[in-house]
Amino acid sequence: MKASEVGYAKPASLPEVFALLEKNEDARLLAGGQSLIAGLNMRLSNPTLLIDINGIAGLNTITESGGTIRIGALTRHLDLGASPLIAAKLPLIAKAVPHIAHMAIRNRGTIGGSLALSDPATELPACCLALNATMTAASSKGERKIPVKTFFKGLFETDLKQNEVLTAIEIPLPAAGxxxxxxxxxxxxxxxxxxxxxxxxxxxxxxxxxxxxxxxxxxxxxxxxxxxxxxxxxxxxxxxxxxxxxxxxxxxxxxxxxxxxxxxxxxxxxxxxxxxxx
Amino acid sequence: MNARDSGLTFLDRPNSYIGRSVPRPNARRLVMGRGTYVDDIRLPRLAHIAFLRSPHAHAKIRGFNLDAAKAAPGVIGVFTGADLAKVCTPWVAVLSHFKGLKSAPQYALPLDRACWTGEAICAVVAETRAQAEDAIALIEADLDPLPAAVDMEAALDPSTPVIHPELGDNLAFERTLDVGDVDTAFRNAAAVVEQTFQIGRHTGVTLEPRAILADWNDGEEKFTIYHSFQAPHMMQDIVCKHLDLPEASVRVVCKDVGGSFGIKVHIYPDEMATVAIAKILKRPVKFIADRMESFVSDIHARDHRVKGKMAIAADGEILGFEIDDLTGIGPYSVYPRTSAVEANQVVNLTGGPYRHKNYRARARVVFQNKVPMCQYRAVGHPIAVMVTEGLIDLAAAAIKMDPAKVREKNVIADDAHPSVAASGIKFEKLSHQQSLKKLLSMMDYDSLRKEQAELRKKGIHRGIGIATFIEITNPSAAFYGVGGARISSQDGCTLRLNPQGGVIASIGVTEQGQGTEAVIAQVVATAVGVPLSDVRVITGDTDTTPYGGGTWACRAAGIGGEAAWQSGKALRENILEVAGVILQAAPGTLDVRDGKIVDKANGNERMPLAELGRVAYFRPDTLPADLKPEFVVTRHYVPKDYPFAFTNGIQASYLEVDTDTGFVKLLKHWCVEDCGTVLNPQLVDEQVRGGIVQGIGAALFEVCRYDENGQMLNATMADYLVPMASEMPDIDVTHVVSPTASSELGAKGAGEAGTAGAPAAVVNAINDALSPFKANVAAQPVTPQDILKAMGKV
CATH class of the missing domain: 3.30.390.50 (CO dehydrogenase flavoprotein, C-terminal domain)
Known part of the structure; x- marks a missing residue:
């Protein structure tokens, strides 16, 4: 099947994303697109606008500070799996990544996309729950921290609001041993x-x-x-x-x-x- | 064979390509993305079609409100069944050699009733496919759901609705057979084993979906139809018949085809609708089935329930078989090959490798409101093999005899041919004994049994499964022609020698990605005596290739190859006649080798072919007046002395069952196969491997799941599990070679052998692994839950 006509915008900054989200109620954020684009082709959803966040700098880094690993939401599965920091500090995630779909999907798919979609049968949401992660949701009103235990609300449903962008996942360093x-x-x-x-x-x-x-x-x-x-x-x-x-x-x-x-x-x-x- | 060449065979020809794994000439082009599939073809004024498909398994079509769809952006036309019935007549898929087979008229789009979920009921043509789909969403269809006949077991119950009331009941076809004295055989048996086998409904998932582009040129009143298809001449004939056109008005072109497996040899209503609409609109119209609609409109396959019984003597002699097969074929027999063939094959093939003489069979083919069922790779074979080989393993256990020994004792002996099986099928030459011996040594059967026993003590449960099979190949007119189907069983090959010494081969058999063009090029290069790179093969064009049947039932190499061989030999003779005159030598003393005229005795070069071509084409004035070089030749071939060239083989599977989860890990698979002369070992082996993988799909993964309302539940690639590389075992393939004497090449078909035997080998291996638990599975695909249930764990 072929997707219906859909608008497309590729903003360069988060404030631009927020403005677009506020103007377009049924807009969808495009990260890796591995579920979204297939869904559009299958006509499962019909948004008027895709907001491509791939052009926004700084959303795909993995850093450690103050006892927390911060994973940018645009971090691709492949990069997550290849990160020495993840392998050393969060081996659970390193173990999970090879199970995520296939290479072509891991090459594009992102951790933020996986969490925001909240498919009940996927690996990263479960890892984040096991690791007691905290989600960072950003909007024009600022940042909001969502503990993982209240993040997942239902089938394909999260605590994220329509005007929010999931920007990072913070995971406390597991205790020694x-x-x-x-x-x-x-x-x-x-x-x-x-x-x-x-x-x-x-x-x-x-x-x-x-x-x-x-x-x-x-x-x-x-x-x-x-x-x-x-x-x-x-x-x-x-x-x-x-x-x-x-x-x-x-x-x-x-x-x-x-x-x-x-x-x-x-x-x-x-x-x-x-x-x-x- | 080929005695005229001083007793040497084609294998001994100095530049023989036969029996060599030469690369496919088209592989590089396809890998580079330079193939031409139907969707690659862009014509001026091309329009795109999309179909509204029935959401109900059975529904009365009261009417449509098409206003919004017609007014939608880009829409060129919207068509219903009544519109198309004016230009395309309906068909009824019956054949006279299936006595009693009945079906109902099927239209390009139905007039007043939808009979399966996914049946196209209305068509929209637009400037783009996306626009056509947008408009489809705007159609208001007034559909009145009717009670559906879904479960094939209940199809004949009086309480089940009769899908076509004018046919009286839902029984499409029934065949019975009773040979020998079955009752006495069963009475005298040391053991009688029984099992009910379920073979799930699945489908052939082609990499390239069904695709057709019909271009009606009103200026010359001619169709050019680009089609992803196996049998272009058959399609041409059917379009002529149902659109009332003369043969000269229809050209069918099949360029690259991305896999077919039997899916692309049938007449589909949505494809006929595309052709009819192109004629009405007088412009090119393209239909590319997307994956979602493929699952509910490509033919499905199998869907059999077979109750089987086998009698065995204490010494292991098989005394007889009795089977009762029931199969559901959807609401229509599929045109033009019909949907009675698979059940008929099950009756013909069950017990076929063995010497027993007592056989009773019944097969019933019933209508139901599901996707139409028809021929898919290895039609009937995997069902017959599963029933036969599953029963043999049960019988072996019952008399406590090694399953390999039971087979050894009962296969028709290699020196007993020609022979006739209990069902009446005729074997020219099979090699069951050699094949079994080779298999057991190749897999090191005795060591494997020891390893199995050792591991069992440690709680590791491995199983070994064996399956002997026979395969129908090189079909004669007995398959379809005698029943009245205008499907060619003969094929022709035309060769043309060009001035530089290159040869163009055009041939009626077709390339589906399996390597037909490579094999034909090898045969032609060998027969004529030119380098392989100098041969260009043209297939799949009703205007430019000799009339032929295309590719189905394993015939491209066996039948097309022989036509190419005979044509090549004739061209070589013609070349040598002219060379003899030029060189003042007797043609019999010369030969063509590697693109050169040589002395036959010592291979010394006398003249390059390019020189012969130069003289014959550009300086014919230098040749004697009575010499008429004929550098275009055509030869045809059809097998006549046997209805089919049966092949045989045997497969084995070694696997491990995780008895906690019921998951099966395939460890190894072996196949010994006898397709006669092996023209290209690599292509044959990969055909066998690909076939085995599809057979493993049927055994463990693939099934079209339906709910009780006739809705297919898993019509996506995420939910319909095609077998994938990670789960496949290494597959060792080897051959026994028993050439058919029906042709000089002696090649038989090899494309379906893998699919025929793999499911039984795998299921038998699972049951072997489960034997300590007294657990048994007999429904395919075998899922982890099935295994856990059989073990009483869930």
Whole structure:
């Protein structure tokens, strides 16, 4: 299918973006375009204006300061995966990036686009949840910090307002000795995950002192499995943790898998991912 | 063969290209992006078409409000079924050799009823495709949903609506067969095994979608139709018939085609609508199916439920088979090949590699409100092979015999040919025993079994699956012609020698990306005796190539290749006749090698072909008056002594099942294949590999999922899982060579072998891995959830 006629603007600064957003209520921001353009071609949405933010300087840097890693929203998946800083300080993200779709998509797609789209079966939203990230949303009124726990609102829905631009993702440096684990089940490499788990925690000896289990593909947006992590923090067995997952997750069926199968997959992943964190 | 060349075969010719993996002459052009696919063709006044497609599986079309669409920017015309019925007559896809096959008239656009979700019901032509789609959104269609017949199991229930009331019921075709004494065979068996096999409905996802550009030139009252298609002459004939045009008024040109797999050999209503509209508008109109509409308008394939039963003796002898096949074909039999062929093949092929003589079969073909089903790569084969090979593994387990041993004991012996299978199909020469032996040694079967046993102790569950297969290739007129379809089973090749010694070959078989042009060039270069680079091959043009069938059912190399070979030999004789006069030598003492006239005995050069060309074309005055150089020759070929040249082979799969998740990891795949003479080993091997990958798609990934209302649920590339490279195993391919004596080249088809055997090999391997759990799967595609369910884990 071919997209309907749509306006296009490529501003050079954020204030220009804000002005365009305020003037055009159904405008859409164009970052990597890996979901947006396909959606336009499939006529799933019909905005009047695309605001291309690729010409805005300074949105694609990864920096560390004051115990925080700041990732510019325009950072492409490929650059995220290749960043030595990310590899050293946020290995969870480095582990997740190779699972994001295919090379051609990683080459263009951005972390900001992925988070703003909030596809429930994608990797980076779950990583940000596991890592307790904070989103920076900018508008003509200034910057607003949104904790990840309130950022994801529903299926393809976030706390971002129409006049806001997601400009950066800030992630606190994990405590020393932190461990991360990532795995997802896909029929073919690069597919949307059937079920995935991004985990970040701290273990002292054989006991967990901190553990975030961030599941994706099991709800409208990534979900923290609080009861399962509580069970593990309380030194209960893996089987106990797997059993209580049913109270954390209520996946819905997909074309191939029933809800029960997806819960089974989530349990298997829990065992495997936690075992891999050493 | 080829005894006239002092007992040497073509393989012994000094500059033979046959049997060599020469590069495809068109590969570089295509890789450089210099191909010409239909969408690359831009003509003056070109208009673009888009279709409104039915959102309902079955609906009465009460009417349309087209005012807004007609007034939309760029719109040239809006057309309904009634508009097109004035210029294009409907068709009914039946053939007389499928007795009782019935179907209903199908129009370019339906007159008053939509019969599947995705059926085109209205067309908009505009200056751009985007404008046409904008206008489609403005059409108000007054559709009245009707009860739909979706589930093929219920198609014949009295409570299910009859899709075409004038046909009486939803049964399109039924065939039964009862050979030998099946009841006694089953009574006397040591074990009788039974299984119900589901072969999912899937489709062929071509890289280039269906595409047609119809250009009606009112000045000369002629069509030029650029078409992404396998059989240009068939299309020409059908356009003539349904638009009431003489043959001379229709030229069909198929330039580069980006894959077809059988998808592009059928008559599609939206393509006929495009042709009809081009005639009405008197200007070129282009239709390129997009991926979304391809899923709901390209033919689907398979969709079979087969209840199978097999009887085996205690010593492992197969005593008989009984099958009951049910297949859903959508609301119409597809024109002109019909949708009865696949079920018919299942009946013909099941049990075909084996010696048993007792066979009972029933196949029923039913209508349903889903996308029409028709021939796709390896028609019927993967179903028959799955049923046969799945039952053999169950029987082997029942009598506690190694599955490879059961096959060894029962395959038709290599020295027993010619032979006839229980179903009546005739084999000229097959090599089951050699192939099985080669396979077991190639995969090191015994070591693999040991490794499997060792790993099982560690909780690693690997499986080995074997599948013997036969494949129908080189079809004669028995396939379609005898039933009344105007589909050519013969093909011709015309060669022209040019003054510099180059040869132009035009041929009726077509290039779909599989390498036809390469193989034809190799054969021509070898037969004439010129360098490969001096041969140019022209395919896919009804005005400039000899009349032929195109590409389907594995015939391009076997039939087209033989026509090229005979034509090349004839041209060489003509060349030598003229050379003999010029050189004052007996033609029989000369030969053409590597573009030069040489002494046959010692290969000494006597004259370059370019010199012969110079004399013959520019100085004919120097030649004797009675010498008439004939440097254009045409030869035709059609197989006559057998209805089909059956090939055979065997495949094996080695895989690991993750028993926690049900995920399958393919570790290795092997195929031994016998397509007779191998013209180009690399092209044959890659055909086999590509076919195996499509077979793996059917086994594990691909399925058109429908809900109970007849809506396809996964009609996107994100949701319909085509097999991709990351998940594919290494595939080892080797050959046994049993040439057919029906032709001098001895080549048979190889394009469908991979697809025929791969699903059964993979599914058998899964069941082998699951055997410690007493779990078994028999519904394709086998998903992780299916495996977990079979194991009782979810």
């Amino acid at each position: 932190s461990l991360s684990g990532f795995s997802e089940l896909v029929r073919r490499h690069g597919d949307y995950a059937i079920v995935g788990l991004a985990a970040q925690g701290v273990r002292k000896g054989s006991s967990w002192s901190q553990l975030n289990l961030s599941y994706f593909g099991v709800g409208d947006h990534p979900v923290l499995a609080a009861n399962a992590s509580e069970a593990l923090l309380a030194d209960k067995s893996m089987a106990d943790a797997q059993a209580v997952l049913a109270s954390d997750l209520s996946p819905s069926e997909d074309a191939e898998n029933s809800a029960a199968t997806k819960l089974h997959f989530a349990r298997v992943l829990l065992g495997r991912v936690v075992a891999s964190m050493s």
